[in-house]
Amino acid sequence: MAATPPRVLTIAGSDSGGGAGIQADLRTLFACGVHGMTAITAVTVQNSLGVTGYTEIPPDVVAAQIEAVASDIGVNAAKTGMLASAAIIEAVAAAVDRVDVGPFVVDPVAASMHGHQLLADDALDAVRTLLFPRATLVTPNLDEVRLITGIEVRSRADQRKAAEALHAMGPRWVLVKGGHLWDDPECLDVLYDGAEFIELVGPRYDVKHTHGSGDTLASAIASQLARGADVPSAVRFGKDFIVRSVAAAYPLGAGVGPVSPLWRLEG
Numbered sequence: 092m093a094a095t096p097p098r099v100l101t102i103a104g105s106d107s108g109g110g111a112g113i114q115a116d117l118r119t120l121f122a123c124g125v126h127g128m129t130a131i132t133a134v135t136v137q138n139s140l141g142v143t144g145y146t147e148i149p150p151d152v153v154a155a156q157i158e159a160v161a162s163d164i165g166v167n168a169a170k171t172g173m174l175a176s177a178a179i180i181e182a183v184a185a186a187v188d189r190v191d192v193g194p195f196v197v198d199p200v201a202a203s204m205h206g207h208q209l210l211a212d213d214a215l216d217a218v219r220t221l222l223f224p225r226a227t228l229v230t231p232n233l234d235e236v237r238l239i240t241g242i243e244v245r246s247r248a249d250q251r252k253a254a255e256a257l258h259a260m261g262p263r264w265v266l267v268k269g270g271h272l273w274d275d276p277e278c279l280d281v282l283y284d285g286a287e288f289i290e291l292v293g294p295r296y297d298v299k300h301t302h303g304s305g306d307t308l309a310s311a312i313a314s315q316l317a318r319g320a321d322v323p324s325a326v327r328f329g330k331d332f333i334v335r336s337v338a339a340a341y342p343l344g345a346g347v348g349p350v351s352p353l354w355r356l357e358g
């Protein structure tokens with residue numbers, strides 16, 4: 092019998108195409124050697140071309156999933172992805188107050204990369220006031236930064252300004268991801284704790300298959316937090332992990348394929 096590995100809970104939506112959401116999270120958690128658990132918030136109808144619809148899971152069922160795994164199995168770290176509505180965010184915030192989920196990574200997913208909305212317009216305030224103050228780390232992309240802070244990031248200096256504005260909303264750490272800073276020849280992610288900026292620079296690969304990159308990064312970070320790593324070490328691990336996963340991305344269907352953590356399981 093093997094020892095029980097660290098356990099990570101993802102609170103997110105299902106992607107029927109297997110590229111992002113819960114499916115990307117579980118794939119990444121497995122590749123990172125931790126036990127993945129799920130609280131499903133929504134079921135999307137999705138393929139490589141986009142999202143054609145979704146149905147939300149009742150908020151009390153989302154909370155019950157979190158409490159069921161925390162009370163029996165135990166959670167060493169948790170991450171959120173698509174939360175869909177203010178009511179689901181309220182249920183998640185109340186649940187993580189009731190049970191211990193360890194370090195809490197909030198990836199404030201607002202839309203799919205194809206531009207389909209995955210979070211109700213009236214849920215942004217709940218993201219700011221209920222999720223962010225509870226977060227160990229928040230990991231917005233630049234579109235999410237604009238929705239949450241109103242700041243349009245056009246440069247690396249803007250990334251720092253946005254990190255300060257986000258940090259003022261209460262998370263312990265902020266990671267402003269720079270994948271959407273299309274003119275930047277590198278991908279720079281800025282990590283900030285209210286005192287010091289840490290720059291994580293990576294190459295920018297010329298690939299269109301980056302579906303699931305945000306989920307893969309946040310899950311890789313959560314896997315290390317579950318092992319007891321501090322936030323800068325966990326984020327450095329995550330950045331290296333996502334760079335290699337983008338390099339291993341593969342085509343799928345007629346649209347956008349997923350980044351892949353399979354590199355970690357090969358040879």
Ligand SMILES: Nc1ncnc2c1ncn2[C@@H]1O[C@H](COP(=O)(O)OP(=O)(O)O)[C@@H](O)[C@H]1O
Nearest residue numbers: 232268269270271278294295296304305333337
């Ligand atoms: N083309 C790319 N090449 C290398 N790294 C990338 C590329 N696109 C995104 N990344 C990295 O993937 C992670 C997720 O990036 P981003 O695209 O900003 O967020 P999201 O996937 O949530 O939209 C970040 O660490 C970013 O720097």
Ligand SMILES: Cc1ncc(COP(=O)(O)O)c(N)n1
Nearest residue numbers: 104105111112203204302303
């Ligand atoms: C269920 C679900 N969760 C998250 C995303 C975001 O991922 P991406 O930005 O790569 O489309 C998605 N498309 N679907």
